[in-house]
Amino acid sequence: MNKFLTIFKSEYSQVVKKKSFIVGIILTPLFMIAISILPAYFASRDVAKSTTYSIVDLDGRDLSDRIVESLKRYKLESDSTIESYNLKEIYRLSANESDSLKELRFYLDSLIQNKALSRYLVVFPNAELTDSVLMVSKSMSFKTVGRYNRRISDILTEKRLENSDISMGIDTVLNMTRRIDVIEESPGGKSKDFMTTYFGALIFVFIIFGSVMGFGQILMRSVIEEKNSRVMEVLMSSVTPFQLMMGKVLGLGAANLTQVGVWALLGAGLFFMRGSVDISSQVAGIIFNPVIIVFFVLFMVVAYIMYSTLFALIGSICSTDKEAQNFIFPITMTLMAPVFLMMYIVQQPDSLVTTILSFIPVLTPTMMMARINLAGPDSFAFSDPIILEAFIGLFVAIIFCIGLIWLTSKIFRMGILMYGKRATLPEIMKWVRYK
Amino acid sequence: MKAHLELQGITKQYGEKKAVDGLDLKIPKGCIYGIIGPNGAGKTTTIRMIMNIIVPDSGTVLFDGNPVDNEFKNRVGYLPEERGLYKKMTLKEVILYMGRLKEASAKDINANMDIWLTRMKLIEYKDKKVEELSKGMQQKLQFITTLIHDPEIIILDELFSGLDPLNIELIKNVVLDLKKQGRTILFSTHVMEQAEKLCEYICMINGGKKVLDGPLSDVKSQYGTNSIHLEIDGDGSFLHTITGIESVTEYTNYYELTVSDSVQTNDILKTIVDKVKVKRFERIEPSLYNIFIRLAGGEEALKVDASAGEGGIR
Numbered sequence: 031m032n033k034f035l036t037i038f039k040s041e042y043s044q045v046v047k048k049k050s051f052i053v054g055i056i057l058t059p060l061f062m063i064a065i066s067i068l069p070a071y072f073a074s075r076d077v078a079k080s081t082t083y084s085i086v087d088l089d090g091r092d093l094s095d096r097i098v099e100s101l102k103r104y105k106l107e108s109d110s111t112i113e114s115y116n117l118k119e120i121y122r123l124s125a126n127e128s129d130s131l132k133e134l135r136f137y138l139d140s141l142i143q144n145k146a147l148s149r150y151l152v153v154f155p156n157a158e159l160t161d162s163v164l165m166v167s168k169s170m171s172f173k174t175v176g177r178y179n180r181r182i183s184d185i186l187t188e189k190r191l192e193n194s195d196i197s198m199g200i201d202t203v204l205n206m207t208r209r210i211d212v213i214e215e216s217p218g219g220k221s222k223d224f225m226t227t228y229f230g231a232l233i234f235v236f237i238i239f240g241s242v243m244g245f246g247q248i249l250m251r252s253v254i255e256e257k258n259s260r261v262m263e264v265l266m267s268s269v270t271p272f273q274l275m276m277g278k279v280l281g282l283g284a285a286n287l288t289q290v291g292v293w294a295l296l297g298a299g300l301f302f303m304r305g306s307v308d309i310s311s312q313v314a315g316i317i318f319n320p321v322i323i324v325f326f327v328l329f330m331v332v333a334y335i336m337y338s339t340l341f342a343l344i345g346s347i348c349s350t351d352k353e354a355q356n357f358i359f360p361i362t363m364t365l366m367a368p369v370f371l372m373m374y375i376v377q378q379p380d381s382l383v384t385t386i387l388s389f390i391p392v393l394t395p396t397m398m399m400a401r402i403n404l405a406g407p408d409s410f411a412f413s414d415p416i417i418l419e420a421f422i423g424l425f426v427a428i429i430f431c432i433g434l435i436w437l438t439s440k441i442f443r444m445g446i447l448m449y450g451k452r453a454t455l456p457e458i459m460k461w462v463r464y465k
Numbered sequence: 466m467k468a469h470l471e472l473q474g475i476t477k478q479y480g481e482k483k484a485v486d487g488l489d490l491k492i493p494k495g496c497i498y499g500i501i502g503p504n505g506a507g508k509t510t511t512i513r514m515i516m517n518i519i520v521p522d523s524g525t526v527l528f529d530g531n532p533v534d535n536e537f538k539n540r541v542g543y544l545p546e547e548r549g550l551y552k553k554m555t556l557k558e559v560i561l562y563m564g565r566l567k568e569a570s571a572k573d574i575n576a577n578m579d580i581w582l583t584r585m586k587l588i589e590y591k592d593k594k595v596e597e598l599s600k601g602m603q604q605k606l607q608f609i610t611t612l613i614h615d616p617e618i619i620i621l622d623e624l625f626s627g628l629d630p631l632n633i634e635l636i637k638n639v640v641l642d643l644k645k646q647g648r649t650i651l652f653s654t655h656v657m658e659q660a661e662k663l664c665e666y667i668c669m670i671n672g673g674k675k676v677l678d679g680p681l682s683d684v685k686s687q688y689g690t691n692s693i694h695l696e697i698d699g700d701g702s703f704l705h706t707i708t709g710i711e712s713v714t715e716y717t718n719y720y721e722l723t724v725s726d727s728v729q730t731n732d733i734l735k736t737i738v739d740k741v742k743v744k745r746f747e748r749i750e751p752s753l754y755n756i757f758i759r760l761a762g763g764e765e766a767l768k769v770d771a772s773a774g775e776g777g778i779r
Binding site for chain 2: 263264
């Protein structure tokens with residue numbers, strides 16, 4: 031026990047004293063925020079405050095004027111953060127002047143290339159019947175395209191209604207045919223939208239991935255280094271392989287928890303100061319759900335022990351970093367599985383496939399974490415199927431960990447004394463059987 | 466002879482190959498015990514089994530009559546042939562860590578640390594990193610980490626490899642002091658001259674089996690006094706043609722001859738004197754080197770390849 035503690039302390043302090051540890055504590059959350067929140071933030075935000083457009087009108091009626099009027103109103107109706115659309119020019123051509131149209135479009139394209147114009151529309155003859163309006167632009171902002179779609183559709187509907195014999199006022203009809211966005215809520219009445227659910231689930235998977243890969247590889251390298259520098263032989267004359275392995279796994283695990291602990295404190299600070307920092311209450315509600323936090327800590331510890339044991343195993347059978355790199359790729363893929371599958375999991379959090387995947391021990395920590403996030407449970411009541419499944423998953427993963435540690439300790443004790451070449455599979459099988 | 470450390474029929478097999486095969490050893494307390502043998506003879510495997518790093522397939526290792534366990538590791542200092550220390554740690558940290566792993570108290574370690582560092586002329590590097598030391602200095606540091614917890618049994622595998630004569634002298638004196646203090650020292654090497662100078666007991670293993678065992682003087686007399694130390698001016702290539710000379714071992718500056726019992730050494734001397742100028746002709750005990758070659762390579766090896774230059778230099 032003493033020796034285990036000596037190794038534990040040494041491994042812990044060696045990592046915590048490193049500059050990279052401090053830098054990691056600061057940079058990792060920034061990086062995670064950057065990759066998980068920024069793209070969504072930018073996508074939802076208007077790119078420019080004001081853009082210009084021109085219209086090429088081949089229709090010859092008043093469609094262009096109506097479009098201009100309608101787009102002008104945008105500024106008035108909506109809040110000030112939305113971009114305004116400024117008309118530059120309306121070119122009126124007759125439909126049979128195809129050469130001039132070609133020339134004009136060539137000219138307008140060059141204006142767009144030179145950033146003198148943001149976009150132009152081509153309104154084809156009888157657009158309300160042919161449904162043909164063309165928009166040429168370099169930027170494909172979803173929001174802008176959406177607005178043009180809506181406005182132009184409304185104007186064409188208006189035109190169609192004028193030509194019909196409906197007696198109601200046109201505005202009345204338009205109002206009656208308006209479309210809405212469904213308000214999304216999860217069971218229990220908490221409001222949520224796709225983006226927060228998606229990225230909320232991802233954040234936890236990323237934290238597990240980041241810390242497990244980071245500390246796992248530190249462990250793997252330290253084993254390889256001790257083999258290469260032959261410190262291993264000296265260590266083995268003092269401690270048992272099991273003491274060494276567990277001292278390393280748990281010592282680095284403590285360093286990992288220290289790091290996550292600092293992040294948790296930062297997160298808690300952010301949560302209590304959320305008035306002054308601009309975080310949506312929905313994001314905060316998902317991340318700071320105590321049930322989720324508890325499961326997160328449990329699954330992170332299990333994931334860490336499982337994968338760092340695997341890394342110890344890899345370190346013990348390899349003699350160079352390069353050899354070991356071959357094993358990193360499959361581990362990365364396994365840990366990242368929920369990220370690749372997230373689109374599916376979000377849509378089918380309780381499907382048979384998702385459920386089965388989340389009970390494969392190497393996938394359990396990250397998959398369960400993603401599913402718990404989507405379900406957003408309020409309490410630890412077993413009546414909630416996700417809670418029951420999460421606990422079963424935890425149990426399965428722990429049993430798997432114990433088996434893995436047993437197997438690894440058998441291989442580790444032989445591997446660490448083998449220098450110069452990587453162990454072959456038959457050799458490893460033999461080691462497992464040695465007493 | 467009461468054994469301090471006893472090996473009873475230990476065997477270790479890797480695949481088809483028996484690395485160590487039924488080895489029996491009795492190592493008395495307070496002596497320097499040499500384990501010699503060619504590369505791959507099973508020395509390191511034997512030591513690893515003594516250290517309980519690997520478990521024998523059969524047989525036991527007894528320490529004061531009890532099977533060795535992990536607690537035994539604290540009472541042994543082991544300097545492996547393949548050396549290594551944490552390059553990024555300071556000398557102080559390495560010594561403390563290695564000592565703590567043997568469950569010595571930090572207080573005792575710190576008390577002994579300066580004494581050892583001074584003796585090994587490393588005291589001014591105490592707060593430097595290991596990687597800043599020269600290779601010889603790292604060897605001495607490793608030697609300190611082997612002894613810092615004041616072990617009862619000290620296992621030294623190829624102790625002197627890579628050291629200059631000054632450092633060899635320094636470390637040899639420490640080893641002799643340790644013996645005077647009653648420590649038991651297990652000295653493993655394939656360099657016979659070192660074993661011959663230091664060890665009181667010798668065990669030779671080859672192919673995982675013991676081929677020779679006992680006090681050095683007994684071992685030598687067992688191989689008779691029919692060895693002759695010969696120094697001549699000129700070419701000695703005719704020596705093996707002389708009747709009565711069984712083998713010739715050529716060293717850089719002299720020859721070691723083995724003669725058959727039936728022959729008068731005077732007759733041999735006469736034959737040699739006729740051909741070259743003799744500077745020295747002396748009846749001696751056979752060198753360990755010679756015995757080693759005879760046992761490890763068989764008589765054939767000795768006769769066919771008598772030009773054992775390299776070993777002679779050492």
